[in-house]
Amino acid sequence: ALSSFLETVGARVQVYLRLRNDRQEQMDHLRHVADRTRWIYFCELQRLDPGASLSIPRHDNNLIEACVLSHDIGKWIPRDDLRALMPESITAIQPILDELRLLPDQSELMLLGIKRRLALPQDGYTPTYDAAHHLVSAFILACDPTFQFRTLDPRDQERLISMIVGHQ
Secondary structure, eight states, rough: OOOHHHHHHHHHHHHHHHOOOTHHHHHHHHHHHHOOOOOHHHHHHHHHSSSOOOOOOOOHHHHHHHHHTTTTHHHHSSSHHHHHHHHSSSSHHHHHHHHHTTOOOHHHHHHHHHHHHHHHSSSSOOHHHHHHHHHHHHHHHEEEHGGGGGOHHHHHHHHHHHHHHOOO
């Protein structure tokens, strides 16, 4: 399931980035996040077992890659695609927010950011949305059925959301 998820997210990221003028900058950012995350993870492995010959387990490496690829999809998603994912009522959103374990302030920031972005006369920048886009990324994973997020092992779902929200 994780391999399939990685393929789907990777393909979606490429679609979203093709639409952007700063595509190369965003790709550089993804490489930087991936390198930094793997370095931090490896240092932690070394701290836990000094002197051992270590490598990042494949599964954990795939989770890191899933986080790297998906943590900014909230920044890149076209506004119409985001609008299509939004439930009609706030009560319909609450179960997703609960599933993501967002704190009330995080939920409010995410919803305010989405509201501000969707209220723009055309797709563009809003500081509130920029501040919330990682939370939106987690939200997108949970509510866009094409990602098949819920087919992932529940521990992987929790770790991935934790990594993305923690990056916020």
